[in-house]
Amino acid sequence: MKHNYKYSLDTSSKKFICPNCNKKTFVKFIDNETQQYLNNNDGRCDRESKCGYFKKPTSNCITNINNCITEVIQPSYHNRKVLQEYCNTKQQSNFISYLFKHFEPKAVSQAINLYHIGTTNYWHGATIFWQMDTKNVIRGGKIMQYDCKTGKRVKKPFNHVSWMHKQLKLKNFVLQQCLFGQHLINTISKSDTICIVESEKTAIIMSILITNFLWLATGSKSGFKENMLQPIKEYKIIAYPDKTEYHNWQKTSLLLNKQGYKIECSNLLESIELENGGDLVDFLYNK
Ligand SMILES: [Zn+2]
Incomplete structure (x- = not known):
């Protein structure tokens, strides 16, 4: 053969x-x-x-x-110059304005720097969540639009989600996503706990509120999977799935734990009154 x-x-x-x-x-x-x-x-x-x-x-x-x-x-990467160009811009994205209105400014600035939160006018005041891996290589930049008053995603008249390789018109860009915040595992020790949530916004806000854990985001429900979690296999992980996603994430956790992962999947959000799809930030602010 x-x-x-x-x-x-x-x-x-x-x-x-x-x-x-x-x-x-x-x-x-x-x-x-x-x-x-x-x-x-x-x-x-x-x-x-x-x-x-x-x-x-x-x-x-x-x-x-x-x-x-x-x-x-082979996955494609962004040139690191994009960080200078789209982070710490004079104009703040709607999401960044929202953060400064609701949280301690020093903690917000720190979070912006750590997670490299960017701003683009792909849509006016849109936010860029750069996905940087453990080697500090930029795998992609997810663009999302938020309402600066409510901090909620803009989903009407269409779901405002895009990618920087589209904005920059990079031909044949092969997007291979990693966990949002993955580069930050270089800053913690093996005995630290990593918390995983779905949305980038939630990871950032939780990192401001609860500082003794590292908060990472999968970026989507389906992002909670082996090839995304592989870089953090050695760590103790607590997963906080959005409301109604518990059973899927729990199933994945059990499967991965058999392969040596140490994931605890929290059903906190299943047991409380919260709209479907609600997450930790909704929980903290609606209680
Ligand atoms: Zn089998």
């Missing part, structure tokens, strides 16, 4: 213990260059309907119909 594929599922009959259901029904991916198994987590469980576990080696890959991986696409 000729191998044009970077990785493919092992075609031998060898089966391993599935990281999800713990049955010996797991087919691993093989690196076709070295003929070695990739690791214990990338592969497919043969109990398709009862378990369904299937994890590919990377999210940025091209696969064929047999799930062989033909090409791994």
Whole structure:
């Protein structure tokens, strides 16, 4: 058999213990260059309907119909100059104005600097949440619009979400997201606790209110997954899913804990009266 594929599922009959259901029904991916198994987590469980576990080696890959991986696409990065250009601008984004109105200015300034919160007029007064990884490389800049009075997202007449690579018209930009605030793990020690929330806004406000934890955001419900959380595997993690997302995040937490993660998934928001999709900041301000 000729191998044009970077990785493919092992075609031998060898089966391993599935990281999800713990049955010996797991087919691993093989690196076709070295003929070695990739690791214990990338592969497919043969109990398709009862378990369904299937994890590919990377999210940025091209696969064929047999799930062989033909090409791994390298993620793109932004030049660090964007930080000078879009952070600490004279004009404040609506979100930054909101923060200064409601929280202690010194703490707000510190949060802006730590998380590199930017401003752009893609929409007038829009906010940029740069996603910087542990190597301080900028993976992307998410643009969102907030109302400066309420601090809420502007979702009408359309959901105001875009990306800096679109604004900058960077062709063929390959967006590979990381946790918002991920670069800050370089500033903590291995014994510290990391709290994970969905929205960038919540991570920033919580970092101002509760300073003894590092607050990171997934940026979306679906962002709570292995390849996003991998860089913080060694830490004690508390996840605070938005209201009604608890069961999904809890399921992921249990799965990852079997792989050595230490995630505690909080059901705090499920048990209290809060609108669906509500988060920690809504909880603190509506109580
Ligand atoms: Zn399984």
